Amino acid sequence: MAEDGLGRGSGDETASGVGRRGFLQLSGVAAAAVIGWARDVRAQASPDKWATPPGVETFQEATLIDEVTKALREGVSCSSVLRDDRYMPVHAFPRFREAIKSHATTAPLSICGDSEPGERASVRLLVQDAAGTPIPNALIYLYHTSSKGWYSDRGYHVQANAGDEKHSRLFGYVRTAPNGAAEINTIRPAGYPDGDLPAHYHVEVLVW
Numbered sequence: 280m281a282e283d284g285l286g287r288g289s290g291d292e293t294a295s296g297v298g299r300r301g302f303l304q305l306s307g308v309a310a311a312a313v314i315g316w317a318r319d320v321r322a323q324a325s326p327d328k329w330a331t332p333p334g335v336e337t338f339q340e341a342t343l344i345d346e347v348t349k350a351l352r353e354g355v356s357c358s359s360v361l362r363d364d365r366y367m368p369v370h371a372f373p374r375f376r377e378a379i380k381s382h383a384t385t386a387p388l389s390i391c392g393d394s395e396p397g398e399r400a401s402v403r404l405l406v407q408d409a410a411g412t413p414i415p416n417a418l419i420y421l422y423h424t425s426s427k428g429w430y431s432d433r434g435y436h437v438q439a440n441a442g443d444e445k446h447s448r449l450f451g452y453v454r455t456a457p458n459g460a461a462e463i464n465t466i467r468p469a470g471y472p473d474g475d476l477p478a479h480y481h482v483e484v485l486v487w
């Protein structure tokens with residue numbers, strides 16, 4: 280993965296050695312090294328650290344998710360949905376995420392709209408097997424923090440088992456093209472406000 284911070288990807292990240300072993304999580308230092316080191320900001324213990332995971336959908340939330348599900352079935356793109364600020368309040372909900380996942384395509388994906396703060400970035404990935412043969416139609420899941428290092432709009436982390444992974448506000452699914460490539464347009468994340476972990480993208484690849 281390489282990007283120039285201006286929304287112009289300049290290279291590829293090769294998930295070599297993935298083979299066909301199911302999920303591979305590429306996260307932490309390797310991905311973070313590309314992005315650069317996080318700001319050296321240490322916050323004191325903060326009430327903002329933990330956000331509660333989504334609970335039972337309210338009528339309004341259910342209505343929004345139903346609207347999204349219907350729109351996707353009728354051909355509206357995942358990028359259009361994810362860029363639409365009206366749906367941001369329901370990004371953390373499992374049913375919303377499943378709808379996005381089940382409609383993933385090979386088209387370049389945008390996962391946030393113009394109102395999302397942060398420097399624009401393009402994440403380009405290439406999925407290959409151990410022999411270097413491109414793997415088409417692999418499902419890629421990407422999630423990351425906001426420009427202030429938060430996974431939720433209410434806290435740094437989501438307080439649940441694998442809460443950030445399950446409920447990150449900024450996320451998307453995309454499939455690899457016949458040449459194994461995929462592209463996701465988003466923002467540069469920031470490191471967690473209370474730690475030394477550099478800014479990073481979480482990338483998971485499902486191959487079957």
Ligand SMILES: [Fe+2]
Binds near residue numbers: 443479481
């Ligand atoms: Fe993380």
